[in-house]
Amino acid sequence: xxxxxxxxxxxxxxxxxxxxxxxxxxxxxxxxxxxxxxxxxxxxxxxxxxxxxxxxxxxxxxxxxxxxxxxxxxxxxxxxxxxxxxxxxxxxxxxxxxxxxxxxxxxxxxxxxxxxxxxxxxxxxxxxxxxxxxxxxxxxxxxxxxxxxxxxxxxxxxxxxxxxxxxxxxxxxxxxxxxxxxxxxxxxxxxxxxxxxxxxxxxxxxxxxxxxxxxxxxxxxxxxxxxxxxxxxxxxxxxxxxxxxxxxxxxxxxxxxxxxxxxxxxxxxxxxxxxxxxxxxxxxxxxxxxxxxxxxxxxxxxxxxxxxxxxxxxxxxxxxxxxxxxxxxxxxxxxxxxxxxxxxxxxxxxxxxxxxxxxxxxxxxxxxxxxxxxxxxxxxxxxxxxxxxxxxxxxxxxxxxxxxxxxxxxxxxxxxxxxxxxxxxxxxxxxxxxxxxxxxxxxxxxxxxxxxxxxxxxxxxxxxxxxxxxxxxxxxxxxxxxxxxxxxxxxxxxxxxxxxxxxxxxxxxxxxxxxxxxxxxxxxxxxxxxxxxxxxxxxxxxxxxxxxxxxxxxxxxxxxxxxxxxxxxxxxxxxxxxxxxxxxxxxxxxxxxxxxxxxxxxxxxxxxxxxxxxxxxxxxxxxxxxxxxxxxxxxxxxxxxxxxxxxxxxxxxxxxxxxxxxxxxxxx
Numbered sequence: 001x002x003x004x005x006x007x008x009x010x011x012x013x014x015x016x017x018x019x020x021x022x023x024x025x026x027x028x029x030x031x032x033x034x035x036x037x038x039x040x041x042x043x044x045x046x047x048x049x050x051x052x053x054x055x056x057x058x059x060x061x062x063x064x065x066x067x068x069x070x071x072x073x074x075x076x077x078x079x080x081x082x083x084x085x086x087x088x089x090x091x092x093x094x095x096x097x098x099x100x101x102x103x104x105x106x107x108x109x110x111x112x113x114x115x116x117x118x119x120x121x122x123x124x125x126x127x128x129x130x131x132x133x134x135x136x137x138x139x140x141x142x143x144x145x146x147x148x149x150x151x152x153x154x155x156x157x158x159x160x161x162x163x164x165x166x167x168x169x170x171x172x173x174x175x176x177x178x179x180x181x182x183x184x185x186x187x188x189x190x191x192x193x194x195x196x197x198x199x200x201x202x203x204x205x206x207x208x209x210x211x212x213x214x215x216x217x218x219x220x221x222x223x224x225x226x227x228x229x230x231x232x233x234x235x236x237x238x239x240x241x242x243x244x245x246x247x248x249x250x251x252x253x254x255x256x257x258x259x260x261x262x263x264x265x266x267x268x269x270x271x272x273x274x275x276x277x278x279x280x281x282x283x284x285x286x287x288x289x290x291x292x293x294x295x296x297x298x299x300x301x302x303x304x305x306x307x308x309x310x311x312x313x314x315x316x317x318x319x320x321x322x323x324x325x326x327x328x329x330x331x332x333x334x335x336x337x338x339x340x341x342x343x344x345x346x347x348x349x350x351x352x353x354x355x356x357x358x359x360x361x362x363x364x365x366x367x368x369x370x371x372x373x374x375x376x377x378x379x380x381x382x383x384x385x386x387x388x389x390x391x392x393x394x395x396x397x398x399x400x401x402x403x404x405x406x407x408x409x410x411x412x413x414x415x416x417x418x419x420x421x422x423x424x425x426x427x428x429x430x431x432x433x434x435x436x437x438x439x440x441x442x443x444x445x446x447x448x449x450x451x452x453x454x455x456x457x458x459x460x461x462x463x464x465x466x467x468x469x470x471x472x473x474x475x476x477x478x479x480x481x482x483x484x485x486x487x488x489x490x491x492x493x494x495x496x497x498x499x500x501x502x503x504x505x506x507x508x509x510x511x512x513x514x515x516x517x518x519x520x521x522x523x524x525x526x527x528x529x530x531x532x533x534x535x536x537x538x539x540x541x542x543x544x545x546x547x548x549x550x551x552x553x554x555x556x557x558x559x560x561x562x563x564x565x566x567x568x569x570x571x572x573x574x575x576x577x578x579x580x581x582x583x584x585x586x587x588x589x590x591x592x593x594x595x596x597x598x599x600x601x602x603x604x605x606x607x608x609x610x611x612x613x614x615x616x617x618x619x620x621x622x623x624x625x626x627x628x629x630x631x632x633x634x635x636x637x638x639x640x641x642x643x644x645x646x647x648x649x650x651x652x653x654x655x656x657x658x659x660x661x662x663x664x665x666x667x668x
Contacts, residue, residue: 037112040123040131044199046108047131050138053101053145055547056320056458061428062335064458065441066343067547072519073349074545075569077342077433079611083562083623085667091635092663096149097653099156105139106159126195133193134206137214140186143179144218148551149632150656151176151234152243168642172248172652175236177262180222181255184269187215203311203319209277210318210461216273216469221555223266227476228523228557230259233657234630242654267477274469277317278488281463284315288389288497291444292401301495302393304462306333306443308455317461324453333454334413336442337402339422344434345395345545347570347607348517350383352540353391358499361387363508377573380421380435389497390541394438398583402439405446414449420583421572423608424598433610434571440545459546467492468539475535489535492542502538506530515561517570519553525560559625566622568609575602628658628667636663 036042057063070080081087112132115121121128146153152173160166174182190211198205226235233240236252237259243249254262286301304310310319322329335341354360357372364374375385381399384392396402400418407414413429421432441456448454467488474485481489490500499505509530515521520536521528528536539552553559561567572578574593579602584593595601600609611619634655636648643651648661658667 037108037115038121040121040128043112043121043123043128043131046112047134047138050101050104050135051320053138053141054318054320054460056460057322057330057332057456059329059452060331062341062343063330063332063441064547065332065336065438065545066341068545068549069343071549071553072346072517072567072569073540073549075344075346075434075571075610077428077431077610079569079617079619079623081618082629083567083625084618085624085626085629087618088629088633088666090633090659090661090663090665093635093637095635095638096146096632097634097638098146101142102139102146102156103159105135105142106157108135109139110158124199127199129193130195130199133190133195133211136186136190136193137206137211140183140190140211140218141214143183143186144214144221147176147179147183147218148221148554150634151179151631152236152654153179155179155182168652171638171642172246173243173654175243175249175252177222177226177236177254177266180218180266183218184215187211187218191215202321203316204321206318209280212273213277213317213461213463213466216270216277216466216473219266219270219273220469220473221551223263223270223473224476224555225557226259226263226266228555229630230263232627235259240657242657246652246654248652264477267473270469270473271477274466274473275484277463277466278470281314281317281466283464283467283491283495284313286389286393286495286497288392290393290400290439294404294444299393305441305459306336306456308443308457310457310459315463316459317463319460320458322455322457324455329452330454330456330458331413331452332441332456333443333448334451336439337414337416337418337449338437339425339428339430339432340437342428342431342433344432344571344610345436345438346434346517347377347436347572348519349540349544350377350391350395350436351517352537353384353388354498354505354537355387356389356498357386358501358504359508360505360510360513362510362513378577380572380578388541390544394440394544396437396439402442402444403446403449404444407449408447413451414446416446420581423572423574424584424592434569435574435608436571438545464492464542465548468535468542472535472539475532481531489538492538496541502534506534509534519558519561519567520556522556522558522561524557525563554630557630559629560627562623562625563627566624568605568622569611569619570605570607570609572608573606574599574608575606626658626667628656631656631659633659636661 055064068074069076070082116128116132152175154171155174156170191208194208194211196208198207229235232238236243256262256265284301284304287297287299289299291299304313310316351361355364355374361374366374366376372386375382377383381397384395396418398418398420402418403414403416406416421435422430423432423435425431443456471485471489475481489502493500511527511530514533515527520540521533579593584591586592593599600612604612611617639648639651639653639661642653655661660668
């Protein structure tokens with residue numbers, strides 16, 4: 001049969017008129033099931049449409065590599081209302097209380113499963129079974145998105161007629177742990193049905209290992225959430241949990257008997273699933289060097305993120321293929337050799353990388369040893385000297401060669417050599433928002449830097465996450481590390497070119513210093529222990545700019561401290577030395593830096609503070625937090641269409657903690 005790669009996907013359009021309207025809506029561009037879903041090709045085509053759920057590079061911008069923006073890792077040109085209490089408001093309609101993707105999966109399963117069981121679908125039966133497994137995977141994937149954004153959520157496994165009473169009844173929210181258990185159940189079914197290798201033989205389709213890795217991610221997420229939010233309204237049965245006020249959830253008890261048992265259940269699931277993947281897949285080799293010139297030895301680890309064909313990397317489990325000739329391309333390379341689409345890497349992220357000898361940067365006598373000491377951040381050109389090779393190969397320094405060939409194409413937007421950090425620019429094309437930028441995803445072939453002509457692939461799942469999931473889940477479950485977790489940790493550090501003795505790093509860790517800038521140093525407003533922190537640090541450094549930081553910070557409950565103590569995003573060390581370099585002088589030798597206009601004041605901080613430049617910035621006085629922001633508010637429309645006589649309290653839906661049931665309302 002014809003291959004259907006990820007890049008051939010086309011989404012179906014749905015007009016969703018209310019929170020439940022999707023449930024009775026047949027796909028507008030599909031034939032009736034008995035006419036359409038009768039062949040392997042058509043079943044595969046329907047499954048193809050669901051790949052639009054996955055996070056991959058879009059046509060414009062720096063792709064998934066800018067997905068850590070609005071965290072302590074990366075900062076966009078404008079701050080998010082997430083960190084400005086009073087600006088994020090309850091919507092009148094839409095929002096993340098959304099069922100469109102779930103409906104599409106249910107529609108498929110409702111129509112294809114009977115035909116599959118009756119053996120009336122023509123084609124390779126094993127392949128058809130695989131495509132059905134993909135739909136279970138995608139239903140689980142979207143339910144995980146609902147779990148992360150709104151928590152408690154209705155579990156719906158079929159389509160329903162357009163009848164108000166029925167639609168209201170199925171809007172009842174299941175406790176979040178039940179949703180997580182449902183996700184694991186769907187993933188278990190997917191694992192049973194998916195093949196080891198996709199039907200087309202590539203890694204552009206979901207396989208069994210993808211489902212196992214996602215299972216470890218979901219289980220770790222829910223276990224962490226229940227553990228860190230225990231005793232609050234954010235977990236079933238906690239004080240103030242709104243679900244207790246609804247008859248259908250009143251008196252809820254955990255299926256395992258207690259919240260502690262439930263926490264352990266999910267950690268155990270995460271441990272088991274992650275070990276399967278970590279034991280099966282090896283990590284890609286890292287030479288420790290960024291190959292600036294064509295004659296330099298290629299670094300496979302660096303190339304893994306910028307390859308146009310990622311099938312060859314055992315570590316990569318799923319990736320999206322791009323082909324400019326077919327009109328499917330991205331701009332990753334253009335923005336990897338400029339300012340990352342205006343999304344700057346933070347001082348906090350840079351400081352997280354330890355020295356190769358295993359010492360945190362503050363534990364090293366500065367400039368004492370040419371080959372071992374920390375060399376400070378006053379000069380960007382040596383900021384990664386002697387440090388974790390992941391920092392050295394991915395963090396850009398002025399003067400380095402970005403491309404092995406000159407930029408090409410009708411509109412060549414790349415830069416062959418890295419220039420000064422343009423911190424005063426006004427556009428995303430040129431702006432270095434924090435002064436720091438990275439090169440993850442940069443293919444050195446200049447032809448890929450032309451506007452929307454990059455064929456660089458987009459990694460969706462890679463096995464390194466499984467190593468990290470196991471380490472964290474085991475420590476959280478047992479308060480110690482077993483031999484397996486220790487070996488996984490040594491393997492990751494070995495690949496990073498760092499001293500494998502993680503206990504040395506733990507001993508030298510000063511949690512008071514780490515807590516100054518790293519949100520991961522906290523849970524529930526309290527500074528955590530050094531072992532727990534360094535597990536989080538390892539995860540942060542390995543997965544930098546891969547879109548998982550926000551998810552981690554939420555499940556760790558790592559923002560409470562900002563309720564009372566504002567946090568300022570900082571970037572490069574501007575005012576100690578680099579402000580006076582020729583970088584920031586005009587032709588007459590005058591400084592182009594204007595404090596309070598295009599850069600932050602030196603009196604505020606030696607480091608560039610991108611949001612503390614003009615007083616009208618919503619984060620001028622720092623990031624702040626509200627407990628309600630850990631979950632999204634549910635829009636008022638969804639209460640209205642499921643209530644009686646306009647009484648929102650009669651709806652089976654209940655609002656998330658801290659959010660009012662008023663359109664435009666702010667957290668209480």
